[in-house]
Amino acid sequence: MSSALNPTVSNQPQLLHNPWCLIKHTEEKGRGVYASKPIPRQTVIDISPVLIFAKDEYHEHGRFTTLDHYTFKWSDGRMALALGLGSLFNHSERPNLSYLLDASTDAIQYVTTRAIEVDEELSIFYGHKLWFKDADDYANPAVADPEEAEDGWGGLSAVVEVTDLTEPDGPFLDGDPSEIMADEDLPFTRFRLPPDEEEIDTIRTTQAWVVDIPDPRLITEMLKWLKQAGLDTPDLGHLKRIRKQNDMTTLLLTTSPVPPILPGDLDLPMPYTLLVPISPALTPISLKLKSSFWPTIFTPSRKGEAEAWSRGKSRWAWDAMIKVVEAANEARNRGELPIAAHIAAPYNEDSESDSAPTAFIACDSRNSNAHPLRHAVINVIRQMADHRTTADPSTPEESISLTPSEAGESRNGTNYLLTSRTVFTTHEPCIMCSMALIHSRVKEVFYLYPMPRTGGCGGIACLPTLKGVNHRFGICQWNIQGAIVDRCNLQLDAAIDA
Numbered sequence: 001m002s003s004a005l006n007p008t009v010s011n012q013p014q015l016l017h018n019p020w021c022l023i024k025h026t027e028e029k030g031r032g033v034y035a036s037k038p039i040p041r042q043t044v045i046d047i048s049p050v051l052i053f054a055k056d057e058y059h060e061h062g063r064f065t066t067l068d069h070y071t072f073k074w075s076d077g078r079m080a081l082a083l084g085l086g087s088l089f090n091h092s093e094r095p096n097l098s099y100l101l102d103a104s105t106d107a108i109q110y111v112t113t114r115a116i117e118v119d120e121e122l123s124i125f126y127g128h129k130l131w132f133k134d135a136d137d138y139a140n141p142a143v144a145d146p147e148e149a150e151d152g153w154g155g156l157s158a159v160v161e162v163t164d165l166t167e168p169d170g171p172f173l174d175g176d177p178s179e180i181m182a183d184e185d186l187p188f189t190r191f192r193l194p195p196d197e198e199e200i201d202t203i204r205t206t207q208a209w210v211v212d213i214p215d216p217r218l219i220t221e222m223l224k225w226l227k228q229a230g231l232d233t234p235d236l237g238h239l240k241r242i243r244k245q246n247d248m249t250t251l252l253l254t255t256s257p258v259p260p261i262l263p264g265d266l267d268l269p270m271p272y273t274l275l276v277p278i279s280p281a282l283t284p285i286s287l288k289l290k291s292s293f294w295p296t297i298f299t300p301s302r303k304g305e306a307e308a309w310s311r312g313k314s315r316w317a318w319d320a321m322i323k324v325v326e327a328a329n330e331a332r333n334r335g336e337l338p339i340a341a342h343i344a345a346p347y348n349e350d351s352e353s354d355s356a357p358t359a360f361i362a363c364d365s366r367n368s369n370a371h372p373l374r375h376a377v378i379n380v381i382r383q384m385a386d387h388r389t390t391a392d393p394s395t396p397e398e399s400i401s402l403t404p405s406e407a408g409e410s411r412n413g414t415n416y417l418l419t420s421r422t423v424f425t426t427h428e429p430c431i432m433c434s435m436a437l438i439h440s441r442v443k444e445v446f447y448l449y450p451m452p453r454t455g456g457c458g459g460i461a462c463l464p465t466l467k468g469v470n471h472r473f474g475i476c477q478w479n480i481q482g483a484i485v486d487r488c489n490l491q492l493d494a495a496i497d498a
């Protein structure tokens, strides 16, 4: 953000009913909403009721007034004005709020997409065609060009038009599909889970034999002996061999259950056991904690780094997301809750993404089954389980559909159901569904709508980060809700319990 921006608290009455924010004024942007204290990710900042204008009314009158800076497209060509905080969020190329249009209550809900620091501005993404000069000083600031701006009406029209919906085939089709996309251009936000083993009681250890060496001159000899005795094994490569503590030098010997027999001529004390970490430290905090057991090697490996995404893979995700939203719409038309989940066929650089038969899609069926546990994610995992228990790999059709790990006698119950698979859902999975995804060893989950009150992927809890949970999966929130929802005309109940 431009350093020229120096927000001042305006002298107008503050929103005392809102615990998170203040309205401040800057010369460049006018009023804006700023965090008055640190705000956690997925906090509902405001649910603004909207005032709706009929299409003709807006076209003939509203668009010629100041309203035009504040309104955005609603369904059926109508325009909406957010009452409350909703009209004061300024635009950012890197927004920290997502929004959720709720046609059933005529309201719009604003939710933080990441943790927000005190004094940070809360912003939304208006779209690519701005009618003003963006005051934020990013590398490619949008240049206001009235000719470029939409000639339609509605200042914030892009709130629901982040992606160009006039492109009949959708985004990410142009260009080289293998080109790796910059993180900020991806259609989703990845949530960074804290690295494993950040707390002392989650560090996994094993018992190792060590010996104190009262005379440091014996160290070289002992290191030679370790080699000769075959104790210089790679399984201890993540640990330092020697620890110097309180004037005592101690040598790490082995993790074998039986004590090693030390050379008799060196007059060493008896070996004894200690707990040592079983893996290297990936973070500085982990290094400190692990080294409190035994000096550990620091390897900030690539393990925790985000996977690179190509344009083709973004398109694959877009298609999967469209599919899941369409399924949710169909479910709604059948009288179900409009929630769907999709186990996408794995992305393959060389083939059509949606033709592989191991893709599954399921909807919430709590209504039709009168069964409170028939959530979409549970239903889709069950489809995969049923497929793996019943598919006959001897038939040509099924032999195509089963991946090597799925085929053969090791079927359901032997292998995990979703290893290396990606699940797309309309709604953040609830706690029950998140646990089912952990049990299935899913690789990653993409969802469209955060569920701050029920979600198990960061909403009310983040299951993959809980202590004692032995699997982690990637969590990504789709950024361009508006585009997808508008395209598929999904009418969503923001209060839905997904």
Ligand SMILES: C[S@@+](CC[C@H](N)C(=O)[O-])C[C@H]1O[C@@H](n2cnc3c(N)ncnc32)[C@H](O)[C@@H]1O
Pocket (backbone or CB within 6 Å): 028, 029, 030, 031, 032, 069, 070, 087, 088, 089, 090, 091, 092, 132, 133, 134, 135, 136, 155, 156
């Ligand atoms: C919905 S209003 C936001 C609240 C507005 N700042 C106010 O004081 O009422 C949209 C208007 O805010 C201003 N604005 C929003 N985001 C901006 C940005 N990134 N840079 C400059 N001006 C911005 C523009 O004048 C725009 O027409």
